[in-house]
Amino acid sequence: MRFQIMHESPGRMRLRADVRSMSLKEADILEAWLRVQPGVDDVTVHERTCGVIVIYRGERSEICRMLSGFTYENAGKVLDPQTHSSRAMNREYKEKLVFQVIRHYIKRLFLPVPLKRAITILTTIPRFVQAVRVLSSGRLTVDVLDGIAIGASLLTGDHQTAGSVHFLLNVGETLDEWTHKKSVEDLARSMSLQVDRVWRLNEDGKQEIAPLGSIVPGDRIIVHTGHVLPLDGILDEGDVMLNQASLTGESVPVAKHPGSAVYAGSVVEEGNCVIRVTREAGENRYDRIVRMIEDSERLKSGVENRASNLADKLVPWCLGGSLLTWLLTRNIARAVSVLMVDFSCALKLSMPLSVLSAMREAGRHKITVKGGKFMEMISKADTVIFDKTGTLTKACPTVTEVVAFNGEDKLEMLKIAACMEEHFPHSVANAVVKAAADQGLDHSEMHSEVEYIVAHGIATTIGDHRAVIGSGHFIFEDEGVQIRPEDQECFEGLSQSVSWLYLGIGGILSAAIGISDPLRPEARLAVEALHAEGIEKSVMLTGDNRRMAGTIAAQLGVDEYRAEVLPEDKASYIQAEHEAGRCVIMIGDGINDTPALSLADVGIAVGSGAVIAREVADVTIAAEDLRELVWLKRLSDSLMRRINRNYRFVMGFNGALILLGAFGLLAPSASALLHNTSTILLSMDCLTELLSNEEDEYL
Amino acid sequence: MSIGGKIALFLGGTLFGSAGLKILSSKDARKVYTHTTAAVLRCKEEVMKHVELVQESCSDILADAKQINADREKAAEAEYIKESVQA
Numbered sequence: 001m002r003f004q005i006m007h008e009s010p011g012r013m014r015l016r017a018d019v020r021s022m023s024l025k026e027a028d029i030l031e032a033w034l035r036v037q038p039g040v041d042d043v044t045v046h047e048r049t050c051g052v053i054v055i056y057r058g059e060r061s062e063i064c065r066m067l068s069g070f071t072y073e074n075a076g077k078v079l080d081p082q083t084h085s086s087r088a089m090n091r092e093y094k095e096k097l098v099f100q101v102i103r104h105y106i107k108r109l110f111l112p113v114p115l116k117r118a119i120t121i122l123t124t125i126p127r128f129v130q131a132v133r134v135l136s137s138g139r140l141t142v143d144v145l146d147g148i149a150i151g152a153s154l155l156t157g158d159h160q161t162a163g164s165v166h167f168l169l170n171v172g173e174t175l176d177e178w179t180h181k182k183s184v185e186d187l188a189r190s191m192s193l194q195v196d197r198v199w200r201l202n203e204d205g206k207q208e209i210a211p212l213g214s215i216v217p218g219d220r221i222i223v224h225t226g227h228v229l230p231l232d233g234i235l236d237e238g239d240v241m242l243n244q245a246s247l248t249g250e251s252v253p254v255a256k257h258p259g260s261a262v263y264a265g266s267v268v269e270e271g272n273c274v275i276r277v278t279r280e281a282g283e284n285r286y287d288r289i290v291r292m293i294e295d296s297e298r299l300k301s302g303v304e305n306r307a308s309n310l311a312d313k314l315v316p317w318c319l320g321g322s323l324l325t326w327l328l329t330r331n332i333a334r335a336v337s338v339l340m341v342d343f344s345c346a347l348k349l350s351m352p353l354s355v356l357s358a359m360r361e362a363g364r365h366k367i368t369v370k371g372g373k374f375m376e377m378i379s380k381a382d383t384v385i386f387d388k389t390g391t392l393t394k395a396c397p398t399v400t401e402v403v404a405f406n407g408e409d410k411l412e413m414l415k416i417a418a419c420m421e422e423h424f425p426h427s428v429a430n431a432v433v434k435a436a437a438d439q440g441l442d443h444s445e446m447h448s449e450v451e452y453i454v455a456h457g458i459a460t461t462i463g464d465h466r467a468v469i470g471s472g473h474f475i476f477e478d479e480g481v482q483i484r485p486e487d488q489e490c491f492e493g494l495s496q497s498v499s500w501l502y503l504g505i506g507g508i509l510s511a512a513i514g515i516s517d518p519l520r521p522e523a524r525l526a527v528e529a530l531h532a533e534g535i536e537k538s539v540m541l542t543g544d545n546r547r548m549a550g551t552i553a554a555q556l557g558v559d560e561y562r563a564e565v566l567p568e569d570k571a572s573y574i575q576a577e578h579e580a581g582r583c584v585i586m587i588g589d590g591i592n593d594t595p596a597l598s599l600a601d602v603g604i605a606v607g608s609g610a611v612i613a614r615e616v617a618d619v620t621i622a623a624e625d626l627r628e629l630v631w632l633k634r635l636s637d638s639l640m641r642r643i644n645r646n647y648r649f650v651m652g653f654n655g656a657l658i659l660l661g662a663f664g665l666l667a668p669s670a671s672a673l674l675h676n677t678s679t680i681l682l683s684m685d686c687l688t689e690l691l692s693n694e695e696d697e698y699l
Numbered sequence: 700m701s702i703g704g705k706i707a708l709f710l711g712g713t714l715f716g717s718a719g720l721k722i723l724s725s726k727d728a729r730k731v732y733t734h735t736t737a738a739v740l741r742c743k744e745e746v747m748k749h750v751e752l753v754q755e756s757c758s759d760i761l762a763d764a765k766q767i768n769a770d771r772e773k774a775a776e777a778e779y780i781k782e783s784v785q786a
Binding site for chain 2: 046
């Protein structure tokens with residue numbers, strides 16, 4: 001495609017595509033394609049003007065060459081057809097806002113006075129209705145104040161002020177709605193991209209991994225403990241406990257038996273099952289996720305609520321102040337000028353805007369925050385708890401050695417282990433499967449049904465022996481696996497610097513698989529930086545033995561560590577921290593972290609962990625880099641600073657206006673003008689990036 | 700109002716009620732409505748396009764302004780280094 005360069009500065013180019021028009025879909029393709037090109041930092045595509053803004057690093061000529069090689073056909077293939085873009089929604093709201101503004105000013109500047117008045121009165125009627133409704137239900141909220149302020153200015157003949165208050169409130173409401181919709185959509189998009197592969201059970205009883213898109217109604221799929229049902233269907237085999245909270249909001253799991261209908265989005269809490277699919281994956285999946293998020297109350301941001309609560313609390317004061325002014329001065333104009341300074345506009349506008357822009361900023365770092373509330377909590381938090389495996393360590397542990405016992409063959413044992421582990425999305429399991437693949441071992445299914453015991457291990461039957469694989473605790477204590485006396489010496493000689501996965505067949509220890517899981521290189525830096533950002537206590541939880549945990553904790557510089565932790569202990573540890581009055585961030589990635597993630601004030605899922613972990617987490621960080629956490633903490637702190645500054649500014653400035661109005665130093669129209677201008681300036685400031693101009697003070 | 704005026708109003712109303720409404724809902728009138736609506740929509744689209752053009756120009760100005768400051772900063776830095784080398 002041909003592009004014309006319209007404007008250029010170092011590292012930035014604005015181009016115009018040489019086409020007559022661009023559809024939403026085409027704009028999406030162009031933007032998504034450009035975004036993944038090497039050297040491109042950021043892209044904005046304006047579909048209406050066919051404009052493209054590219055922020056890049058590196059050679060300009062490279063970028064130009066790349067751009068001229070673009071075609072929709074080729075780029076469209078790269079793009080997942082199921083991705084959903086929010087371009088249409090953004091367009092709708094932008095249009096709405098622009099026309100709200102245009103209508104207001106056309107009315108104000110060009111319409112004859114009587115018509116202007118008639119329009120103002122007609123359009124403000126719903127506000128009075130709302131005010132009366134609220135009053136009759138015995139409450140005194142901002143709606144009442146809005147109604148009275150507009151009513152009073154209409155009665156005193158100040159139609160212009162009535163009109164602009166009404167206009168600002170409308171703009172605030174539109175922005176608020178946009179914030180909400182946008183956060184829902186962003187979240188849904190990141191969630192709908194997640195489940196991608198399923199285990200299909202073929203007619204001949206063989207299991208194979210298949211992409212979700214290839215499943216058609218009538219196929220049978222297997223879903224294991226801890227997984228989310230990817231599709232709707234009928235339960236065919238297996239009794240399971242299903243958590244349908246995402247559909248019904250009921251958090252207690254329900255028992256489902258063969259024959260009952262099950263729905264996508266439910267989580268298998270216990271048991272394994274086979275499902276006969278009744279509906280294939282498609283758009284409805286996205287829509288369902290959107291519904292699910294909208295239903296859940298988690299999106300309500302604490303700060304936004306606080307803003308409207310605060311605004312509500314100010315109502316009696318405003319009314320009282322106005323009444324007092326009137327009693328003291330007997331001057332209606334002064335009394336009205338007090339009413340005119342409506343705190344609610346400024347608070348209602350600036351809070352959602354700040355939250356929206358912070359969430360957008362986080363989104364650019366591929367961090368999904370499921371609500372403004374969580375940013376507030378991150379900023380408040382004083383304790384960070386890390387789950388070790390997969391979070392502090394590299395997501396890819398590797399098998400370093402295999403020691404066979406009981407006279408077994410090493411490779412044979414690795415093969416069995418891989419065969420069992422293959423069903424579970426745990427990083428250790430992946431390591432075992434990968435080690436087997438590297439050895440060129442073909443492990444076609446040789447066992448019966450696999451049973452996953454959360455955080456402990458896996459059990460199955462091979463031939464007529466029970467085979468178990470898992471941690472030492474599970475193998476030797478729960479399962480009572482014995483070590484042959486002649487193996488004892490070798491067993492005791494196992495190195496303590498790696499963690500061991502044990503395989504027991506028929507009650508005898510058959511192999512030990514050494515798994516080394518190196519720390520992420522940036523882990524120590526991240527812990528230090530978090531301390532510098534105000535975290536008082538960092539804790540590492542791990543299932544490892546005490547000695548290994550101690551070594552790693554020292555390397556990391558965490559304040560505390562807990563070794564040999566079981567998943568329920570993680571949750572109770574967080575409980576204890578809560579009781580000690582601490583605000584806790586939990587960072588984890590696996591199935592076994594989910595209780596802790598949902599219990600913590602903020603649960604953060606890092607990297608490519610289990611789907612369910614990302615589902616229950618309040619924040620998901622896509623990048624495999626712990627420093628993103630520090631960045632997020634900084635962002636949240638700046639957001640809170642901005643919000644508090646906004647509070648102070650709104651209160652201080654408008655308080656001053658009230659006083660000036662009360663003493664008759666400012667006419668109602670002047671105070672309304674100052675109030676509105678300050679509100680607009682404040683709102684515009686809220687839209688700027690938080691972290692690049694962190695130090696800038698307002699005005 | 701005189702009796703005649705009232706009658707005229709009544710007749711006018713009746714006429715409007717029968718013929719006027721017919722005209723307003725006729726096929727030709729419909730055409731007018733459709734075209735007017737289309738024109739309004741086109742107009743709206745044009746306005747939004749201009750809003751975006753302004754937005755683009757604003758972002759150009761911002762980028763240039765940032766560049767000016769970066770250049771100044773660089774020049775000042777070079778000046779400072781030169782001075783400290785001389786000193």
